[in-house]
Amino acid sequence: MELAAIIAVIVVALVFDFTNGFHDAANAIATSISTRALTPRAALAMAAVMNLLGAFLGTKVAATVGSGIIEAPLGYSGLVLVFAALIGAISWNLITWYFGMPSSSSHALIGGLVGAALAAAGTVKWSGVFEKVVIPMIVSPLVGFLLAYGLMVGILWTFRRKNPHRVGRGFRMGQTVSAAAMALGHGLQDAQKTMGVIVLALFVGGYQDNASDVPWWVVVLAATAISLGTYSGGWRIMRTLGRRIIHIDPPRGFAAETTASAVLYTAAFVFAAPISTTQTITSAILGAGATRRLSAVRWGVAGNILVAWVLTIPAAALMAALVYYGVHPLAGD
Secondary structure, eight states: HHHHHHHHHHHHHHHHHHHHHHHHHHHHHHHHHHTTOOHHHHHHHHHHHHHHHTTSSOHHHHHHHHHHHOOOOSSSHHHHHHHHHHHHHHHHHHHHHHHTTTOOOOHHHHHHHHHHHHHOOOEEEEHHHHIIIIHHHHHHHHHHHHHHHHHHHOOOOOOEEEESHHHHHHHHHHHHOOOOOOOOHHHHHHHHHHHHHHHHHHHHHTTTTTTSOOOOOHHHHHHHHHHHHHHHOOOHHHHHIISSSSSOOHHHHHHHHHHHHHHHHHHTSSSSSOOOOHHHHHHHHHEEEEEEEEGSOHHHHHHHHHHHHHHHHHHHHHHHHHHHHHHHHOOOO
16 A cells, blocks of 8 residues: 555656646746747657756755655655645746746745644744755846846847947857756756655655665656656746847847756756756846846836745645645545
């Protein structure tokens, strides 16, 4: 019976991974599509492949999610906790996808884990949440904005006397590389979060000695699920990122994608922090776009996105807690 419960939780985790893929597909390719650097299907195919490859680049973030955020009770209660966390995260992903808001799947999952842990009287490692989630949540968008602004200023100065059309063509080609780098970073970051949750389920279910080591088959499953989700696309959010915030031209798209991917790699390899790819690329788009003029940015749309960012963790936590209270009596302990 417990094995069946673990399998069910793993399936739900892969569903979350799939929704993460189509919800966050826009992160890597929205600017490339809006500038016509890539066709939509070619961009999705490229993003899916790079997501798949990125998932195999490391497991530090998975260890943080699996063992650095909460301590779950062992047995059925722990499995119900993980199940509730995933349902809370999936629910928030679908709500924000429906309204076309680029919220963070990563923070939805973190919020789900925290909310379910509080409902289950488990232990939330608040120091880990603060160091690995809250601080990066604040710092990464600021860094993304400033780096993209600085890089775009450098591009404008370097090519100030060049033919604009020729420069545009060159950066449109460059966006193929920068979008691939962004997709690789998305796979590196977001697939690992699902790996961490699956490992946590294996640990509380008694099939693993710790919640930090990631078996190879977990990596394969998570990589495949997020890749398939990415290829299925997320057109609503692509429109928001690619067109509604600001009109993006190839140089600004290149600057945004390049800086965002650099932030993702640094967070994963250096700090093992599960940062939001959504927040990172959105802030980079704002930074690159602000070099045109501040009034060119649709700050009303940006404000709506900020509201979604602020609401994500508490909303997913509340949903996960309600799911736990509803499902836990059925677990029998």
